[in-house]
Amino acid sequence: MEILSPGTLCRDKIGKMRTYVRCRIPEYWIVDPAGGSLERYELEETEDRYSLADIFVGDEKVRSPRIACASFRMGEVMRALEELPIRD
Structure with missing residues (x-):
């Protein structure tokens, strides 16, 4: 996971x-x-590139069919980001 700045x-x-x-x-x-x-x-796999599978916003539940243990709310991510120092 990358966090954009x-x-x-x-x-x-x-x-x-x-x-x-x-x-x-x-x-x-x-x-x-x-x-x-x-x-x-x-x-x-056949194209050697990524395709956009989902976009999560608001307080949607973030899930991945490939990573079953990953399950959290987008709002939790945004609140946690507020506590991180900003770097460029």
Whole structure:
């Protein structure tokens, strides 16, 4: 899971995503604190790229069919982000 900040947007959404594809990471999650969303991408085995599988906002329950133990509310993530120091 990556948490976007203005200074890392390009690196997180493009550079790291390419690296994770090469490493065959099955899912990639990107949290956008400014937009209050979490994007869940799934690795497409035949295409060697990620496709957007879900977008979670508000207080939706975040789940993944590939990671059964992952289950939490988007609101919990946003509240926890408020406590983190901001880095660019």
